[in-house]
Amino acid sequence: MNAFDPSHPSRRTLLSLCGASALALGLPSVGFAAVPTENRLVVVILRGALDGLAAVPPYGEKRYAERRGSLALPLPGEADGILPLAQGFGLHPALAPIHPLWATGELLIVPATSGGYHTRSHFDAQDLLETGLVQRSGNLAGWLNRALAELQPREGTRRLGLALGSAVPLMLRGPVPVSSWEPPDQKPVAPTLLAAMTRLYETDALFGPALADGIRAQNLSDEVLGSESGADGQRAKSLGFGPGAFRVVADAAGGLLAAGEGPRIAVMEMGGWDTHVGQGTVKGRLANNLDGLAEGLSHLRQSLGTAWQRTVVVCVTEFGRTVAPNGTGGTDHGTASVTFVLGGAVRGGRIAGDWPGLDQLEENRDLRAATDIRAVLKGVLRDHLGLAPARLEGAVFPESGAVRPVSDLVRV
Amino acid sequence: MNESIVAASRFGYGSGPSGASGIGGDPKRWLKAQLARPARPSNLDGLPDAASLVVLELELRKSRQEMKQRGETPPEAKPGLAQAQGRRYYLDEVAARYEAAAGSPAPLIERLVAFWSNHFTVSGIRPVVRPLAGAFEREAIRPNILGRFEDLVLAAVRHPVMGLYLDNAVSVGPNSRIGERRDRGLNENLGRELLELHTLGVEGGYTEEDVRALARILTGWSIARLQDPDSGHFRYFEPIHEPGPKTLLGRTYPESGIEEGLAAIRDISRHPATARHIARKLAVHFIADQPPQPAVDRLAAVFRESRGDLRATTEALIDLPECWQNYQKKVKSPWDLVVSASVATGIRLPPEPLAGALVRLGQAAFMAPSPAGWGDDSQSWVGPESVLRRVEWCQGFAERADPAIDPLAVADAALGDALPKPARTLVGLADSRPTALAMVLASPAFQRR
Numbered sequence A: 001m002n003a004f005d006p007s008h009p010s011r012r013t014l015l016s017l018c019g020a021s022a023l024a025l026g027l028p029s030v031g032f033a034a035v036p037t038e039n040r041l042v043v044v045i046l047r048g049a050l051d052g053l054a055a056v057p058p059y060g061e062k063r064y065a066e067r068r069g070s071l072a073l074p075l076p077g078e079a080d081g082i083l084p085l086a087q088g089f090g091l092h093p094a095l096a097p098i099h100p101l102w103a104t105g106e107l108l109i110v111p112a113t114s115g116g117y118h119t120r121s122h123f124d125a126q127d128l129l130e131t132g133l134v135q136r137s138g139n140l141a142g143w144l145n146r147a148l149a150e151l152q153p154r155e156g157t158r159r160l161g162l163a164l165g166s167a168v169p170l171m172l173r174g175p176v177p178v179s180s181w182e183p184p185d186q187k188p189v190a191p192t193l194l195a196a197m198t199r200l201y202e203t204d205a206l207f208g209p210a211l212a213d214g215i216r217a218q219n220l221s222d223e224v225l226g227s228e229s230g231a232d233g234q235r236a237k238s239l240g241f242g243p244g245a246f247r248v249v250a251d252a253a254g255g256l257l258a259a260g261e262g263p264r265i266a267v268m269e270m271g272g273w274d275t276h277v278g279q280g281t282v283k284g285r286l287a288n289n290l291d292g293l294a295e296g297l298s299h300l301r302q303s304l305g306t307a308w309q310r311t312v313v314v315c316v317t318e319f320g321r322t323v324a325p326n327g328t329g330g331t332d333h334g335t336a337s338v339t340f341v342l343g344g345a346v347r348g349g350r351i352a353g354d355w356p357g358l359d360q361l362e363e364n365r366d367l368r369a370a371t372d373i374r375a376v377l378k379g380v381l382r383d384h385l386g387l388a389p390a391r392l393e394g395a396v397f398p399e400s401g402a403v404r405p406v407s408d409l410v411r412v
Numbered sequence B: 001m002n003e004s005i006v007a008a009s010r011f012g013y014g015s016g017p018s019g020a021s022g023i024g025g026d027p028k029r030w031l032k033a034q035l036a037r038p039a040r041p042s043n044l045d046g047l048p049d050a051a052s053l054v055v056l057e058l059e060l061r062k063s064r065q066e067m068k069q070r071g072e073t074p075p076e077a078k079p080g081l082a083q084a085q086g087r088r089y090y091l092d093e094v095a096a097r098y099e100a101a102a103g104s105p106a107p108l109i110e111r112l113v114a115f116w117s118n119h120f121t122v123s124g125i126r127p128v129v130r131p132l133a134g135a136f137e138r139e140a141i142r143p144n145i146l147g148r149f150e151d152l153v154l155a156a157v158r159h160p161v162m163g164l165y166l167d168n169a170v171s172v173g174p175n176s177r178i179g180e181r182r183d184r185g186l187n188e189n190l191g192r193e194l195l196e197l198h199t200l201g202v203e204g205g206y207t208e209e210d211v212r213a214l215a216r217i218l219t220g221w222s223i224a225r226l227q228d229p230d231s232g233h234f235r236y237f238e239p240i241h242e243p244g245p246k247t248l249l250g251r252t253y254p255e256s257g258i259e260e261g262l263a264a265i266r267d268i269s270r271h272p273a274t275a276r277h278i279a280r281k282l283a284v285h286f287i288a289d290q291p292p293q294p295a296v297d298r299l300a301a302v303f304r305e306s307r308g309d310l311r312a313t314t315e316a317l318i319d320l321p322e323c324w325q326n327y328q329k330k331v332k333s334p335w336d337l338v339v340s341a342s343v344a345t346g347i348r349l350p351p352e353p354l355a356g357a358l359v360r361l362g363q364a365a366f367m368a369p370s371p372a373g374w375g376d377d378s379q380s381w382v383g384p385e386s387v388l389r390r391v392e393w394c395q396g397f398a399e400r401a402d403p404a405i406d407p408l409a410v411a412d413a414a415l416g417d418a419l420p421k422p423a424r425t426l427v428g429l430a431d432s433r434p435t436a437l438a439m440v441l442a443s444p445a446f447q448r449r
Helices: A014-019 A064-071 A093-098 A122-131 A143-155 A191-200 A207-217 A221-225 A231-238 A242-258 A285-310 A373-383 A389-396 B003-010 B027-036 B050-069 B086-102 B107-119 B133-144 B149-158 B160-165 B177-181 B189-198 B208-217 B258-269 B272-286 B293-305 B310-319 B321-325 B334-345 B351-360 B384-398 B407-418 B421-428 B433-442
Strands: A040-046 A107-114 A161-164 A179-181 A265-270 A311-317 A337-342 B221-223 B234-236 B246-248 B251-253
Touching: A040 A122, A040 A242, A040 A285, A093 A285, A107 A373, A122 B433, A143 A161, A143 A265, A143 A389, A161 A242, A179 A242, A191 A207, A191 B384, A191 B421, A191 B433, A207 B384, A242 A265, A242 A285, A265 A285, A285 A311, A311 A373, A337 A373, A373 A389, B003 B027, B003 B321, B003 B407, B027 B107, B027 B310, B050 B133, B050 B160, B086 B107, B086 B133, B086 B334, B086 B351, B107 B133, B107 B272, B133 B149, B133 B160, B149 B160, B149 B189, B149 B258, B160 B221, B189 B208, B189 B258, B208 B246, B208 B258, B246 B258, B251 B258, B272 B293, B272 B310, B293 B310, B293 B321, B310 B321, B334 B351, B334 B384, B334 B407, B334 B433, B351 B384, B384 B433, B407 B421, B407 B433, B421 B433
Parallel strands: A040 A265, A040 A311, A161 A179, A161 A265
Antiparallel strands: A107 A337, A311 A337, B221 B234, B246 B251
16 A cells, blocks of 8 residues: 555654653643652552462462462472462562562562452452442442542642553543553454454354464464463564563553653553463463563563652452362462562562461362452552541442551551 | 344444434334435534635645745645645544444434445545545535435536546546647546446446547546636536547437536436446445345346436335345444444544554555445455454454443344354453453454444
């Protein structure tokens, strides 16, 4: 065709966006009242239910190998072994990019968390995680937007909240307006969606073969099928395909949050955690995703620059997965998963919250929850952003009086 | 199959969040009522008319020429509106067309506009046309889709944008007063496409001699210059009209200036081959890539007997049983996909992402690859690369959805039973709402109509 391409002329490059973030977000660049907080909060929603026992294996548990069966990871010291933390916990080897943060005291692990609700439906659980409720209600506003409402009055028209992605996630939705940033290029199809489409097109004589050929032509088969061969995974990563796309968003988030009068509270999302089939161990689909997450977090740290010292990042997921592998080399919907808290402002290098162990399982299949995710979030909102405890109980997380904030999460 | 859902998808852009409920119990009546009182979408008001843009174009060229004569360097590398502010006009038109289609209470009208606009393609592939193509559709196509076919042809041919696109504005009769003095000649482009694409069709039985005859007949059909009172509009210029009688399809047209062209267009519009050609194109568009012959024959008969009455022909189309039996035989074009996904979810794309999406999906708005327009069969749209692009687009689009949107409710409203049970189950198991919504939109049932 000819050189005209309506998608290009106004393409916003990351560089120019970060350099002129105030402008890009429609913020006035001068004339602010005092900034109430220079502290930053990033919430990463891991959609699809992360297998917490794979991300943070409790290898010190007597029954770890027995319970995890074919999904058990090689022990520390073995080839591709678990990266040790403390108290018998370690990190999945694919999380290596964030392992150094443990030694510097910037990574805190809460090993058995849940949102306090009981559902194994992704949609319902994500809604509850994002609204901060334990059962559905008509009020579909996000808890983080309610938290912004507590901070915003001091800020006038400045937009403290930032959504990274095409739409504002429910967690940030509500009466307080927020900024958003959209990746300049269309994301390639996520492996999970590609796998789902392969099934939806199975019986279609036109779309089925076309998609299969397309996947072959692009060498995406391994991503879709979760094969353990690494070559295509590497290629996909370099293209920003699937897990690699998170890095692009992380770079943008860091740049925008670092800016002098930019946003202070951001939500990022990453999918691909619903590993029912062939999740793999040291390599494979879940490992690729963990690697994408860790790479992205590492990029976030770099792009935040000195602002990293005042940042708390919380990675949450809607629920955990079954302890034992299912019949297809994956895991099914469970109860508790892991919550990561990291950042220069975190009092890390330790495991927080109780650990229920692997002897007694929820319904004989799931890791039991020991810590409510809201307790972690309340601790961060209170100690890092200075929200009043009474507002946390009443406004931000309604009817959560029994969920006490976790203390000492941040350096003060 | 629920006839309301068939009607909404086959003759419109599908059903929205409230389902096909606006249609009522009699889908055929709903469709015909749209033909009875077609309203021009109000969001099209205020867009610039083609003539004023043509004037802008001419002025730009003139001032550029004057600068060059003074030895100065013009600010733009290339001449013309497209290089200057053309992109703004283009995006405004794309956005307006999209708004009109996705928000229409009379979606059949919008589908007909798109169909006839494609039939009489003027493509922005030619930079001069790019900012003007939307105005062509609004001025030449939209007001004429339910009148007589010959009036539609005439409106398209006389429109300045068609004159620019198919070069007739600069076609000069070799024996005309100006043709004799200057080294300018006949351009057959419009004459050929009129016969091959717009009326008789490639198998319509015309010869190269007929192409040249029609081109000679249409000499003088041009655009008023800056110095003319009606500058930018269609204008007939006697001094470039080829004099003498011309013989087209066995009929001789005596020299009569602009009247020759009016008569010739009326005759080729009423030609039996034209009835067959139009009937087949309509059936391919609304029924199936290989439409049943009786349906084509029926449409051709109505077209012929009504002397090209497009409202009568469209009503006959609605009444064809084949239109109600071949559900899900057609693959949606990228445009149809984008608009129907917008209707189904209530999401509205901003102009830039809209234009960009259509580029990536292979159907940049107003940018058909040739005067033949976009292909109208599944082979044009489904291939290994394009299917990936489609799924990719559905994924990105679904991420724009309000979290309150229930993907299964979207599926039920837009597709009814067309989404098979196992597919519906799979959608319910998706790892997030956006993934589930992407699956609904990328499903074979939604990709077809």
